[in-house]
Amino acid sequence: MTMTSYPHDLNKSFSDTLLNLTPRLYHDLTGEDPENVSLPWLFVAYQYMQENHQHFYNLYLQNNGLVAAGEATEALSQTIESLRPKEEIMKDFVGCQKWLTKVKSLKMTVEVILSENVLVTRLRENGEILIREIRLFWQSTRIMYLLMDHLLQEETNMDKKLLKLLVLNLIWMWKNLNTENGNNMEYVIEKVTGTLTKCGNNACNIFMVKCTYCDKEFTEDDTAKVECGHMFHLSCLRDHSDTNCRKCKKKISTDYKPCGVVDKETFLKVNRFRRKCNSFFVEFMWNFFPTKVQLTDKIVEKLMNYVRGSPSAEAKTSEESTLEEYLKPDPTTYSLVLKILLRCGMEESAPQLQRFMEAALSSSKDNTEELYFMMVRSIEDHIHSSNQGCLLQKAQECLSTCILTTSEPDVITAEDLHTIAKLRFALSVASDMIHSVLTEDEQVTAAEGKDQLLQSLQTLISASKNPWIQIYLFRYLFKIFGFSIIHQLGDKFKWAIPSQESFTDQNGRVTRP
Secondary structure, three states, rough: OOOOOHHHHHHHHHHHHHHHHHHHHHHHOOOOOOHHHEEEHHHHHHHHHHHHHHHHHHHHOHHHHHHHOOOOOHHHHHHHHHHHHHHHHHOOOHHHHHHHHHHHHHHHHHHHHHHHOOHHHHHHHOOOHHHHHHHHHHHHHHHHHHHHHHHHHHOOOOOOOHHHHHHHHHHHHHHOOHHHHHHOHHHHHHHHHHHHHHHHHHHHOOOOOOOOOOEEEOOOOOOEEOOOOEEEEHHHHHHHOOOEOOOOOOOOOOOOOOOOOOOHHHHHHHHHHHHHHHHHHHHHHHHHHHOOOOOHHHHHHHHHHHHHOOOOOHHHHOOOOOHHOOOOOOHHHHHHHHHHHHHHHHHHHHHHHHHHHHHHHOHHHHHHHHHHHHHHHHHHHHHHHHHOHHHHHHHHHHHHHHHHOOOHHHHHHHHHHHHHHHHHHHHHHHHHHHHHHHHHHHHHOOOHHHHHHHHHHHHHHHHOOOHHHHHHHHHHHHHOOOHHHHHOOOOOOOHOOOOOOHHOOOOOOOOOO
């Protein structure tokens, strides 16, 4: 067995690690303890560890002091320790940017090593503990990276006081997340939203755009500046008749005079920063939580609050509620939240889908049709993307569970939209099958389940007496494959052709599909 020609001291350190791991590997596979470490078993262990050896070398090139680590996982643990956020290394804008760059440069290395080190995790002494510690450290660092990168985007500089408070809040968040509690999803979200709220409030306090009496923004005709320079609502000062400034406690006169509002540029800065705080939460949920993770009811409710644009009655006493009150929901927010819920397994859960729809309608009463279409399209896209490789089977399942009902326009339910999405998906797959038959595509024509799907669709059309199924199928064929395919439907797919009445307007004139 020969090792790749890495530096001698690196190979020596790695060999010591192999000598420690090989007896454990032998015992793990045979259940017996070896009398000595034989060359064949060293070779087996090395085969498992080749990738680790390469990663160890790459980390060693960045820092020769890692040679004593013995292998890549321990070297990684020592390397990421340099990412531990500290106020002294993030004391200015340039320092923050350098930290962000360093985290980004290690992202691929961390993820690859964590995904490949099965042998180290199982057999190294305290291997599982080491991996857990690295995962938690990296998770905390990654969240802080995402938030800081988001807040500093498009910034060429930032007010020093605001940046300092931002760094302090993020370091506080990181320390809380880098504990055992950081493995709890609800705890992570609580700390992230709490930090976002503090950051938004800090911006308001630093730029003095809010009255500390009533916590409302200044207005042009009700703002006064007292002798020490602090500003308050004129009406609040008169109501309280304080002789000392509420902020700095200095003596002030009670002869209050309006001074005009904070300049427009200051408000723009605050609002831009606050919008960044608000928009981060949904993006964080999308990027941070994996597919099919089980969302608790508390987390779902928080997402619904973002859709509503304001906290629920139960949440209004929490420190996170301020963050949600500032959010102005828009179609992008609705779509992203719905995709998060769908990705986490909500597709078949009618109650949660109904809950989302009601939350969105409460803040989007003027765009109900747009909202309905967005929901249908998002559910349809999710069904398609999550069933790659088994589209025919899923389309057949959708048709077999498709129960068509007639709803009044003012009582449309989430279940109605779910049914429409399933039907649209099944029709899109069926149209591909029809096209393959007409063009004699042997590979697709021979697909298992094709005939059953088309037969099920024909039965549904016949039983439902709903012309819109044929109209949608007809229009889909026309849109994707062109007008020429319509002439080829003939007797074979006559059942797919809508009657002429389906294409006439209220005056009896024929319209094109």
